Amino acid sequence: MREQLNQTMVVGGTGMVSGKPDxxxxxxxxxxxxxxxxxxxxxxxxxxxxxxxxxxxxxxxxxxxxxxxxxxxxxxxxxxxxxxxxxxxxxxxxxxxxxxxxxxxxxxxxxxxxxxxxxxxxxxxIDNSSELYEEALTKAVRNAQSHALALAQAAEVVLNHVPVHIQETTQPQAMPFTVQAMKMSKAPPIESGVLEVVANVMITYSYR
The missing domain is CATH 3.30.70.2970 (Protein of unknown function (DUF541), domain 2)
Known part of the structure; x- marks a missing residue:
């Protein structure tokens, strides 16, 4: 019984939030x-x-x-x-x-x-993307929780919903949108579009 209580699984989660560049x-x-x-x-x-x-x-x-x-x-x-x-x-x-x-x-x-x-x-x-990153981080944790629940159901085990360990695997940053150009005689129209702020986590759950 003690060995069963110590069983763990590690799942990854990703969260993404869009933002306008400034x-x-x-x-x-x-x-x-x-x-x-x-x-x-x-x-x-x-x-x-x-x-x-x-x-x-x-x-x-x-x-x-x-x-x-x-x-x-x-x-x-x-x-x-x-x-x-x-x-x-x-x-x-x-x-x-x-x-x-x-x-x-x-x-x-x-x-x-x-x-x-x-x-x-x-x-x-994005000059200050910390708020967007925190939102993406929340989504990443929820995404990992969803993965853990799906694995537990598939394996027919009982998941402990309190994580054993949570680790961020990215630093807060917006995925850059870059335009490359060389030897320009006249500037083309430039569109900023949107940027994606991405967060990734690895979470360890115990189960029995």
């Missing part, structure tokens, strides 16, 4: 080329400043514009197996956080017109 992260690239490094750097600096000025003019805070990558690399041609210097390439990447998603299309278009040569990522997210 934050957008954009990666903008400014790439310049020149035979002289000083010229490539100057051109890149001018273009980058122009992009930043356009963004701030549209209401983006300077604190929401950050350099995420800056790279200088010589470019070579290979002729008859020989390496020949061609030019310098300077790449400056800016991470821009937009807090009014209605402005995303306008901001991207302005950045491209100001000198941005690439838009490598547009990622929508």
């Amino acid at each position: 934050l957008v992260s954009i990666q903008l690239g400014i790439t310049t080329h020149a035979a002289q490094l000083s010229d490539a750097l100057t051109d890149n600096s001018d273009r980058s400043q122009s992009v930043i000025d356009q963004l701030t003019a549209l209401g983006v805070s300077r604190e929401d514009i950050q350099t995420s990558l800056f790279n200088v690399s010589p470019q070579y041609d290979y002729i008859d197996g020989q390496q020949h210097f061609r030019e310098y390439e300077v790449h400056h990447q800016l991470k821009v956080t937009v807090r009014d998603i209605q402005d995303v299309g306008e901001i991207i278009d302005a950045a491209v017109r100001a000198g941005a040569t690439e838009v490598s990522s547009i990622q929508f997210s």
Whole structure:
């Protein structure tokens, strides 16, 4: 009898809640080329400043514009197996956080017109998803309970409804919606859609 009372089962549960994004992260690239490094750097600096000025003019805070990558690399041609210097390439990447998603299309278009040569990522997210996550977590626990009851009925055993152990298997986050684009001459229409906040749990129940 004591062995029967100690029998356990482990079940998983998943909960999902939809939410409207209210934050957008954009990666903008400014790439310049020149035979002289000083010229490539100057051109890149001018273009980058122009992009930043356009963004701030549209209401983006300077604190929401950050350099995420800056790279200088010589470019070579290979002729008859020989390496020949061609030019310098300077790449400056800016991470821009937009807090009014209605402005995303306008901001991207302005950045491209100001000198941005690439838009490598547009990622929508939810600034504070904790409440949605808690709702998803509740659904995940109920989902696991449903699984446990179904297993107990199928196995013809009596389930103890008080869990022995509960473990979260994900961190609170919204599944990102990402748009990839490169070498844009004009920004396309951007739709934010909805995001899914997902929670997963593993619950151990005892049965007899």
